[in-house]
Amino acid sequence: MRTRVDAKFKRELNLFGSEDWSHCFHCGNCTAACPLSENAAMFPRKSLRAIQLGLKDQIISNPEPWLCYYCGDCSEKCPQGANPAELMMTLRRYLTSVYDWTGLSRLFYTKHWFEIVALVVLGLIVGLGLSIFNPNGIVYPLNADGGVKINEMFPIPMIHLGDMIMAAFVSFFLISNILHMWYRIILKPKVSVPFYSYFTELISLGYQFITQSKFSKCDTNGRKYWASHWLLMSGYTIMFVLVVGFLSFFQTEIIYSWYEPQRLLGYYATFGLLFGLTYVSVGRIKKSTEKAKFSLLSDWLFIILLFLTTLSGILVHFFRIYGLVELTYYMYVIHLAILVPMICVEVPFSKWSHLAYRPIAIYLLNLKKKAENRSLEANPQLAVN
C-alpha cells in the first residue's frame, strides 16, 4: 500500500482530546510498561510515531488502540509527560468517528453541545409523545397483588413497536459502522484473510466479548480494574438485551417473586450498573489514578445518563410494586425519555460503541495475524527480511 503523509492529521486529532503526545521523544518506556503490548501489537509508542509522521491511513487501518484498556501505566512511566494513555483514548474517539459513516460521531466528539442537543431533542420527543399520544394515560385500577398495571397505562403494542423501531435503528447503524471498520482494517489495505478464519476466530470473539479477559492483565499492583469493569459491562449488556430484545419477558403485568429470573436478572444488572458507575465516578472526581485524570464531556454524559436511567428504572420498579399509580406513570415517562436517547445516541455513535468495537478489533487483529502467518508460510524469506 502507498504511504501517504497527511500534514493536517495532527491538528485533526487534537480535536478529539489529548495534545500532549507531541512531547514524545520515543524512548519506548510506555511500550515496555504496558501489560497488554506484545510483539504482535507494540503500542502505544508505534501509534505515537505514526501520528507524528502524519500517517493517517496507517492509524485508521490499525485496530491496536482498541486493545488498550486505559490502565495508565504508560503515562506514569513517560518521562516527557506525553500522556500516551490519553492519546490511546483520543485515538479510540477518532476511530469511532472514522467508522461512523454518518458523521454524527465526529460532531458529538468535536462539538459537544451537539450531543447534548441531540439527547435533549430526542428525550423531549419521547417524553411528549408518551404524554400526548398515549391513549390510555393514567389507569387507576391495580393488580390483585396491589401493584400498578403498567402495561395497561402504556399500551403494550405501542411500547413494543417503539422498542422494535429503536432496536432496528441501533442495529442498522452499529452493524454498518462495524462493516465500515472491517473495510478500513481488512479490505482497503488488501489484507488477504483465509476465508475459514472468519469462522474459526468467532469463538475467540465471543470469549473476549463475554469475559473481557485482556483487561485482567492490567490488574497489577493490587488493582481490581477488571472486576469493576466487568460488573459494569455485564450489567448494561444484560439491561440492554432485556430492554431491547426481551421487553415482553421483562416488563410483565404480574409482579414476580424476587427469585424469578426476570427479577434476578434485573437486580443483577442494577447492582452491576450502580457498583460500576459509583466506582468510575468516584475515580473521575478524585482523579487519583492516571486513568481517571482526564474526562471529556462525552465521558461524563455516558456516566450521568446511565446513572439516571438506572435510578429512574429503580424508582419505577418500587412505585409500581407499592401501587403508587401517578408516580409510576410520570417516572416511567421520565425513564423512557432518558433511556431511548441514551441508547439511540450513545450505542451507535458515542461512548457505548466501545463495547462492540473492542472485541471486533481483537477479532480483526487475529484475522490479520492469520493472513500474515499464511503469507510467511508461502514466502519464508519474508521472515528473514
Ligand code: SF4
Ligand atoms: S514513554 Fe513517553 S516519551 Fe517515551 S516513547 Fe512513550 S510516550 Fe514517548
Ligand code: SF4
Ligand atoms: S493505558 Fe495501559 S493498556 Fe493502554 S497503552 Fe497504556 S499501559 Fe497499555
